Every structure is written in C-alpha cells, then in structure tokens.
Amino acid sequence: MTEATEMLVGASVDFLCRHSPFNRMEREALEFLASRLALAFHPKDSVILSPEMGQVKHFFIIQRGKVQARQTGNVSVTEYSSLNMDPGECFPIGAISAQRPSTNTYIAVEDSFCFQLPAEDFMSLMQMSPVFHLFCTQYIASLLNQSRQQLQIQFSQRAAEQQTMTTPLGQLIKRDPVSVTAETVTRAALQQMADDHVGCMVVVDADRKPIGILTQSDLLTRLLLPAFDLSRPIGEVMSASPHVMSSSASAYDAALEMATHGVRHLLVVDAEERLLGVVSERDLFSLQRIGLRQIRAGIESASDVDALQQASRDIRQLALNLIAQGIGAEQLTRFISALNDALTCRIIELCIDRHELHDAEFAWLAFGSEGRHEQTLSTDQDNGLIYVLPEGVAQEAYKLKLIAFARSVNEDLAACGFPLCKGNIMASNPELCLTLAEWKNRFGSWIREPDPKALLNASIFFDFRSLYGIEKLAEQLRSWLLANAKTNTTFLHMMAGNALTVPPPLGRIRDFVTDDDPQHPGTIDLKKSGARLFVDAARILSLRTGVTSSSTVQRLRQAGQKLGWSSDELSAIIEGFNFIQLLRLRSQHLDTEHDAPGDNRVNPDQLNELDRRILKEAFRQARKIQLRLKLDYQL
Amino acid sequence: MNWLSRLVGGSAAAEKLSPELKGILEKWKDAPEPDLGRPHFETRYIVLNTEASGLNLDTDRLLAIAALGVRGGLLSPADAVCCALEPDPAGGLGTLLEFIGKAPVVVFNTGFNKALIERAFEEHLGFTPEWQWLDLQWILPVLFSEKISGQVRLNNWIEAFGLETFQRHHALGDGLMIAQMLIAALGRGSALGAVTARSLIEMERSRRAARR
Numbered sequence: 001m002t003e004a005t006e007m008l009v010g011a012s013v014d015f016l017c018r019h020s021p022f023n024r025m026e027r028e029a030l031e032f033l034a035s036r037l038a039l040a041f042h043p044k045d046s047v048i049l050s051p052e053m054g055q056v057k058h059f060f061i062i063q064r065g066k067v068q069a070r071q072t073g074n075v076s077v078t079e080y081s082s083l084n085m086d087p088g089e090c091f092p093i094g095a096i097s098a099q100r101p102s103t104n105t106y107i108a109v110e111d112s113f114c115f116q117l118p119a120e121d122f123m124s125l126m127q128m129s130p131v132f133h134l135f136c137t138q139y140i141a142s143l144l145n146q147s148r149q150q151l152q153i154q155f156s157q158r159a160a161e162q163q164t165m166t167t168p169l170g171q172l173i174k175r176d177p178v179s180v181t182a183e184t185v186t187r188a189a190l191q192q193m194a195d196d197h198v199g200c201m202v203v204v205d206a207d208r209k210p211i212g213i214l215t216q217s218d219l220l221t222r223l224l225l226p227a228f229d230l231s232r233p234i235g236e237v238m239s240a241s242p243h244v245m246s247s248s249a250s251a252y253d254a255a256l257e258m259a260t261h262g263v264r265h266l267l268v269v270d271a272e273e274r275l276l277g278v279v280s281e282r283d284l285f286s287l288q289r290i291g292l293r294q295i296r297a298g299i300e301s302a303s304d305v306d307a308l309q310q311a312s313r314d315i316r317q318l319a320l321n322l323i324a325q326g327i328g329a330e331q332l333t334r335f336i337s338a339l340n341d342a343l344t345c346r347i348i349e350l351c352i353d354r355h356e357l358h359d360a361e362f363a364w365l366a367f368g369s370e371g372r373h374e375q376t377l378s379t380d381q382d383n384g385l386i387y388v389l390p391e392g393v394a395q396e397a398y399k400l401k402l403i404a405f406a407r408s409v410n411e412d413l414a415a416c417g418f419p420l421c422k423g424n425i426m427a428s429n430p431e432l433c434l435t436l437a438e439w440k441n442r443f444g445s446w447i448r449e450p451d452p453k454a455l456l457n458a459s460i461f462f463d464f465r466s467l468y469g470i471e472k473l474a475e476q477l478r479s480w481l482l483a484n485a486k487t488n489t490t491f492l493h494m495m496a497g498n499a500l501t502v503p504p505p506l507g508r509i510r511d512f513v514t515d516d517d518p519q520h521p522g523t524i525d526l527k528k529s530g531a532r533l534f535v536d537a538a539r540i541l542s543l544r545t546g547v548t549s550s551s552t553v554q555r556l557r558q559a560g561q562k563l564g565w566s567s568d569e570l571s572a573i574i575e576g577f578n579f580i581q582l583l584r585l586r587s588q589h590l591d592t593e594h595d596a597p598g599d600n601r602v603n604p605d606q607l608n609e610l611d612r613r614i615l616k617e618a619f620r621q622a623r624k625i626q627l628r629l630k631l632d633y634q635l
Numbered sequence: 636m637n638w639l640s641r642l643v644g645g646s647a648a649a650e651k652l653s654p655e656l657k658g659i660l661e662k663w664k665d666a667p668e669p670d671l672g673r674p675h676f677e678t679r680y681i682v683l684n685t686e687a688s689g690l691n692l693d694t695d696r697l698l699a700i701a702a703l704g705v706r707g708g709l710l711s712p713a714d715a716v717c718c719a720l721e722p723d724p725a726g727g728l729g730t731l732l733e734f735i736g737k738a739p740v741v742v743f744n745t746g747f748n749k750a751l752i753e754r755a756f757e758e759h760l761g762f763t764p765e766w767q768w769l770d771l772q773w774i775l776p777v778l779f780s781e782k783i784s785g786q787v788r789l790n791n792w793i794e795a796f797g798l799e800t801f802q803r804h805h806a807l808g809d810g811l812m813i814a815q816m817l818i819a820a821l822g823r824g825s826a827l828g829a830v831t832a833r834s835l836i837e838m839e840r841s842r843r844a845a846r847r
Contacts, residue, residue, distance in 0.1 A: 002715065002717070038710060046822075111822075113818075
C-alpha cells in the first residue's frame, strides 16, 4: 500500500466513522472496507441500480447527495413505495446478501457520489466483521418483518374476496332469514318457502329465538308420506331444537358442526340467541364438490372396507378443494385429522364386530403426526394399543386375540390408503400392544436412559392421543409421563440437544440451503428441516410445562404462555409453522399416492416471491425457537 | 536553486540518471499514445495536483505532486501516488512518470501546475513528458454552469460541490477533491454527450477561445 493509498483509505475511514453501522465496526474490517471502496458519481435522475441489471454486483454507500429507492413490480413487499436515502446510508443489503437482482430501483435524485464495494468484498466483510454481519441480518429481518405485515394485509384482502373457512358466520349470511312462528299454518309456511326460494323455514318464538326448523328434505318424510294435514300449525311438524351457532363462530366451526351432526343448515344467532340468518352447507362449500357431511355420512354408514376406500378418496379430494379455497394449514390438518379419525374409528368398529371384542377395555392410540392432529395427505400409520387385562384371564392368550384384531385394523387402514408403517409402529406389533403398566415401563426406561434410540422413540410415542376406546387410559398414561419427564432434567436436556441437530435451511449467503441429495437437487425437505424443528421444540416445551395437548400449535401456544413469551412472538412462531405445513400440503397436492418420493419437498426457486419470503421468515422463526432451547438448556 | 541552475540543469541531469530511471524514461517514450476517442468508462485519467511553497512561479519551490487514477469513472484509493521532491527528486518523478504513463492528465489550473511539473521534470530528469492536459477550471463551468459559470478558484468549486478532504493545501488532500470533481465532470459530461477525452479537450478549447 503506498503512502497515498493509506491517506486516501484514512479519508474514507473518517467518512465511514461518522455513520452507523460503520462507526461500530472493527478497525481491521473498516480499513478493509475503505481500501476496497471505489467512488463513483451519479448525475441527477440517473439509475444507479435496478432489477433489470441482474444479480447485484456492488454494495453502495452514499457519500454525498440523495438516492431514492423505488419499488418495482406488482407486489409491494415493504411499507414504503419510495424512500429517500442520505449520505452514510447503504443499499441494497437484502439483494446482495442473497446474490440476486435488486427488487428496488435506486435513482440519484440529486447529483450524488456513492462508494461502491464489489459483491465478493461485501461477502468477505460479512465474514470478517460480526458488527456488519449483525447489521445486515437485522436489516433483512426488519425488512422481512415489514414484508410479513404487508403480506398479511394483502392476504386478508384476498381472503375477504375469497371467503375462507375462517370467515365468521355472521359474514356468510346472505339474506334476512325467512321465519314463522309455531302457530303458522303449514301450508302458508310452505307457500312462503316457495315464494322466497329458500330451502328451509325457521320457526321462532315471540323473542325471535329459533325453536324449530323445516327443510326441503323433510317434505317427503314428514309431510307427504305421513299425509300430514297442511292446515295444521308448523309447530307440529318441524324438527325441534335446531342446531344453532353464534355469528362469531367460523365457517370452519360450522362445517365441523354440520359434519358431526349430519345437518345441512345451521341457524346463526346473536348474543341473545335471536335468529340472524341461516347458513347452509352450500354456503360453506360453494367451491367444493364433495361435502364434509356426505363423507362423514359415508364413513358412518360404511359396512365394509370397500365403502371406506371411497370415503378415503373423498377425504383427499375434499382436502385438495379446501387447499384451493385457501384454508389455513391448522384448520386443514385438523379437518383431515377429524375425517381420518372417523374413518379409523369405523374400521375399528367393524373389526371389533369381526373379532368379537365388544367387551374389551382398550384405547387405540395414534402416534406421531396423527397423534398431533397434524396429518398431511401423506402419512403412514403410527398406532398402538393400551388395554386392561380382564381379571382371571390369561394375559398371553388375550393379548394374541387383541393383536389379531389390531392386525385386521392395520390391514384395513392400509387398504384405505394409510400405508403400513415401515418401522412397524403399529398396534399389531406385540411391543406396542401393552397394558398401562407396561407402557409406563416402556416410557420410563426411555426417560431414565435417553440414548439416541430412546430419544427417537420419545419423539414418536410422546405425541400420542386416544383415537378410539377408553380415553381415560391414555389420560392416565399422559399424566404419569408429564410428571416423570418434568422432573428428569437430564432427559429434557438430551431431548433439547437432539432437537437442535437439524438447523433451519437458511443460508448466510443464499436465502436457502437446499438439499444435496442427488435425487432431489435444489429442494428443501419441509418435514425434516422445516416442520420437525417446530414439532420437536414444542414437544420439549410441553413436557417441561406439563401441557397435555399433543398438537404442536396448542403446545406452543400453551407452553409459550406459561413461559411468558410475548403473544406477538408466539403468533409469529405459530404462523411460521403453519405456513410450512401449508406448503407441505400444497406440495403433496399433485401427488396421488401416499408417501410419494417427492412429498414434503419444495424447490424454493419455483416458489413465487411472496411464498419464498414467507418461507424464509418461517425458517427464521424456527431458528428463533431453536435459539430459545439453546439458551434454556445451555447447549 | 536559482534560475541559472534551473536553466542549465536539464542536460546535465539527464546524464546523471541511474540506469533504472533511464529505463523508465525509455519505456515511457516507447509506450503508445492514448486513444482519446475512447469513452470515459474505458479511459484512465490521472488527476495531478502540486503542492508548492507558494503561488509565485518564479520564487516558490515545488514540494510534492499527487497523482490519482480515475479508471472507468471510478476513484479507487489503490490507484494513487504522492511524490515528494525531497530527498530524491529524480526518483520521485520517475515513480510519477511510471504511474501516469501516457494517460491524459487532469489538473485544476493548467497554467500553474503544468509549469511547475514540467520545470521539475526538465530540471531533474532532463526531459519534459508531453501529456494531454485537461483543465477542470475551464471544463467545470461548462458542465456545471448552474453552479458556477465563470472562471473561479478551486475554493469556489470545493464549496459549490460541498467537498471535504482530510487535509487542505496538501498535494493529495486537494487532489482528492479535484479527482471527485473529475468523476462528477465525467458523469455529467457523459449525460450531456461529451463521452470521450477528446470531447472534453474540445470543450476546454472552445471555452478558452470564447473567453479570449
């Protein structure tokens, strides 16, 4: 370095030292930066940097003048549409870190001098200077935070147009309800239905509280076939105690209610239980060809596996339709879970008949993602059985009988599209068909000796719930487990260590670190390096705080509250998890087979800009929760 | 050093040069002339600035010459030298000659700077390099007439551009600001269609002619 160069570098250092973050930067890094900076002039109104210029080659620091950042493209990703920058400010941090074109156009609004640093020197500086690295990541984080808020606004606008399953029922009411009092002559009521083109007539009392309903589908069975005298009051022929819901309940709640009770109409009431309107199944699923209720009814009336196979296909189709409607991942997975539960229960009932086990006291346990209510479309079986040995019965023979029954259930589930578990985590495995005492022994040994195998088992089996049978058995097992795991800090410590083995696939330089698996180049496994990060952390938190829920979202929400996490932070984490789940569901969307090799994989380059940004934010949330574990367990 | 020794110094100096310096001189003379028709972004300009004991050409001594390269419109700290005339004037000027090569040189006020520099070269190296000289004092008022339209001193332009430096009245300190004026001139010139060194030379010539 010549003496002249040293003096010029010194002059640049003096300039940089007047501005953040350079004034906090390490001396060595600062001198490196100053020695690599070249000064350029940008006449007023000239473009310094634009998306069309391709991958960003320089990082700019304004030395003198004024530069305006203007958003380009249809999608606004930040709060501002244009932003003026003054000397000492620098750009474009996100684009150069990610080695992509800038999303903004930068224009000199005055004659301006800018220092420029070549991209490779920018990268060296990031590695060299912790201060600069922190500055850049915080900047990007705040940008993403802004973009997340922006996206939420955009999504809620779109959602308002599209009507999602989270819409409150009050907003779904299309017209004033048609109602009569119980004394109204039936013929007049029917005439009014015909005049108003409505499918049902609500019967209300003097306070407008609904007391009954008469629907079109009742006409045949209640009026025509019994030859009901139409001059008699409608109160005599209506279905009493109709299903009502509050106007603040969501479409999703209503759909579940309809599915559960097998009804097509729900009466929406206000806080004083006065009639506000009627919501029909068609209102809820206008875009959907297959109704929840039909599937539910199909499952309940199925008398053999063939009929259930049809129901299983319908569940899949329904899920795809719901995805198309833009329903959120949490609701969607619960939907799938609810219907799969119904399917499984029906299979169990049919098998109980076949194996004559009507008196057996047992609970059918679901493990893993099914246990967490987080089934995606591509889930194999993970189940087990907890039973009570009847007094005076030989255990061996009884257990064999239960195992034979469980095997039938496993096979029928396989026939309905739930592949047999490759790891044999199924109730027909004698190791997993146990009494309460035996289960406690099993869990206890894992907690006492948390070797890698035990930790793996814990990650599958501790997410259990009772799906059919005597729920109390599962509850007893859970309260025992929580009491024991909570006190064993070594075990929780090991679990936490295990949960941290997989980092979120966020790159320091590129946005994402993709898999080097030659079979799926350029993709990210959303299960292994996405959802599981949240799931594992949530499990540890639930064990630590004694939260009984097996669902990841509930675990996070409840445990987070107990641990005093801010609700903003919690919602951000949960949103991150939900978004990854949604992407998983969408990536499975096109695959028809369960467990197809491409399942759970997403190529970030093929996502649109919005999804890519949210995905990155989601992974950041995973990192955040991992960091908490790291701090809590000093790992 | 009096005016007489300055006058006779030249040829005597040339004979005393070290072989190394002679080599530099030969190399310089053999180098191709610059293509002044190339655009600024393909041209290397050298900003020269002198530091003397005063402003009187007859009585004051040259102390140092700073040279700052501007390549492709960019000013990089690595591309700069500052040559002191003491204790080894010939060595310093040799370094400067090697650094500049045949690139067009840019100064603020050619009259003063060129005279000081050429005299030093003649005195210590026995030879006057013939560069293409450009004078910002004449070019700036054409390109930035909204700021200043007349022939003014360096201070006025520094103020007009709002420039700062690490040390005023220092060869390199003032040179840094003149170099910034040059990159501004190249940028503004390009925007106005004066995209080559030759067009700037023309600009200066017609401006001088108009003011005569």
